[in-house]
Amino acid sequence: MSEKILVIGAARSGVAVSKLLMDCGKAVILTDNRPEDVVLAEFPQVRETLAELEVKGIETVFGRQIDTKVINEIDRVVTSPGVPLTIPIIAEAYRCGVPVIGEAELAYCMTKAPFVAITGTNGKTTTTTLTGEIFKNSGRKTYTVGNIGDPISNYVMEAAPEDVFVTEISAFQLETINKFRPVASAILNLSPDHMDRYGTMENYIAAKARIFENQRGEDFLVLNADDEQVCELGRQAQCRKYYFSLDKKVAQGAYAMDGGIFINDNESVIPICRIEEMGIKGPHNVQNALAATVLAYFMGVDVVSITETLKSFGGVEHRQEFVATIDGVDYINDSKGTNTNAAIVALNAMTKPVILIAGGYDKKEDYSEFIEVVRKKVKRMVLVGATASQIEETAEGQGYYSTVRVGDYDEAVKVASECAAPGDVVLLSPACASWDMFDNFEIRGQVFKDLVKRIGSN
Structure with a gap:
């Protein structure tokens, strides 16, 4: 009887794992608590492979937590990196002694x-x-x-x-x-x-x-x-x-x-x-x-x-990536700055006055050290996302008041460009993850670049 494997998470690695296992003759259940259309909207590159797997007979469970009773028929669980190991299905696998591994x-x-x-x-x-x-x-x-x-x-x-x-x-x-x-x-x-x-x-x-x-x-x-x-x-x-x-x-x-x-x-x-x-x-x-x-x-x-x-070697996308110079202002995409240390590194690399776009998903970080660098390097900080108020409060507590809070990225880029003068840099380095507004930092960076290009075409 073929080994039966539960794959948790239907993004890039989960779909790739499922294909590998099915190509090796394994029976696979692929599950994701997000609806299938949501997954495909976020990861359109998996659409063709997922359709191929469905033709081959893969069992899929989308849009809900899979019933923990399925563990009774599973030989192994392969989980995706972003999935907490505390969710019910994985907790049940551990309780029953079913091996839980990742793609690596x-x-x-x-x-x-x-x-x-x-x-x-x-x-x-x-x-x-x-x-x-x-x-x-x-x-x-x-x-x-x-x-x-x-x-x-x-x-x-x-x-x-x-x-x-x-x-x-x-x-x-x-x-x-x-x-x-x-x-x-x-x-x-x-x-x-x-x-x-x-x-x-x-x-x-x-x-x-x-x-x-x-x-x-x-x-x-x-x-x-x-x-x-x-x-x-x-x-x-x-x-x-x-x-x-x-x-x-x-x-x-x-x-x-x-x-x-x-x-x-x-x-x-x-x-x-x-x-x-x-x-x-x-x-x-x-x-x-x-x-x-x-x-x-x-x-x-x-x-x-x-x-x-x-x-x-010229670097990689979303890491202090030069986007454009418009009216004497440089626009830099550092969407991969998903924590305070990364944002500090980006700020310290800037040699021109900075208009900073920051804020995002709350990973429970302390922003004090980040604000110390902001005070030295940033003319104006445009805050957006779930942590905007927290960062603003930390800044004001340390005597930095050059902040403005906005509701979305359209407004953030617009306000940042209006604050910038020739010779300045508009830097997206959020010091936070993207998950409050975007599915990943790549999408956030691409949105920023698209908005910058729109400014350049006006």
Whole structure:
């Protein structure tokens, strides 16, 4: 009798998992508590695959919580990253001893190709994309996947043992691993995020730490030498460790010094690239480049491929993405600034006076440190979304009164453009998730870009 698997969440990874399992002859139930039309409106790219699966006989349950009694006929549960592990169906699976895993675990167990896994609070997508480009430019077949938006499951059946998966992996995804063992992993930084899910920083860090829990022997972990919490966490690892640093030389790893990036490999110092030659700019991107350099170099990638990619790589969408200059005002899309630390990084990267658009879904963050930077960098802050009043109250409590609250993004972009003078920057860096108004940060960023283009066409 075929193994029967319940897949929870019908977005990109859930549909990809369902297709992989059905292609392998498994019986699949796919469930999502949102109506099917809502899912397809948010993720139109899954429409064709979902229709194909329905023709093949997949069982689907949309628009409601699936009955927990179904667990009696299920052999395994595969859950999507955004699904809390406390919902009734998953709680029942745990109670009945039915294994609950995520896509990363499933994919890892179904391929012989090695994994390079990257986590951290900020910089994951840029570092993952850059690392993937370095591997590709070295001539190795590379799949850049995971939390970055392209499901791992799409490529499991085609990947050869000599290929490599470069994977962005979130704390949510790490909650549901068991055997997942990357040959190389990286923790870029740690700062408060997703407190609505984890409650405490300790719980959040514990989830991140799972990235290296199965690493042993010749596996290696890359750590940010400038982040005390990362270094402390790394002491638990039972594999090789390499480091990267913006401000000091490291014995094994990469560092920035005298305007350049260098690798130190057993006291053999190898110059990689001048920072001014890099395609991505700002101290945070130097950190991302350092991490990617360490991962690639100690995975055996040649120095020339690393250097050339650092020079040619221009960044990724929604991460301090230049949109347009209109009437002397630059418009920058940093919709991926989904927490206060990311927004602080974006603000510190700006060299011109800033009109900031901020606010969104409440992840239970403290905005005090964020407001300290706002006071120094921001001429006017346009607040929108569920946290608008909270951020405004925090700002006023710290003596910053240059705020205006608006009801939607049309108004936010309009007001921001009216506040800006030639030589200013209108920066979307919300310091919050998008889920109060948008299904994801990509849609939020695209809405911002469309509204900016509308201003430019007037």
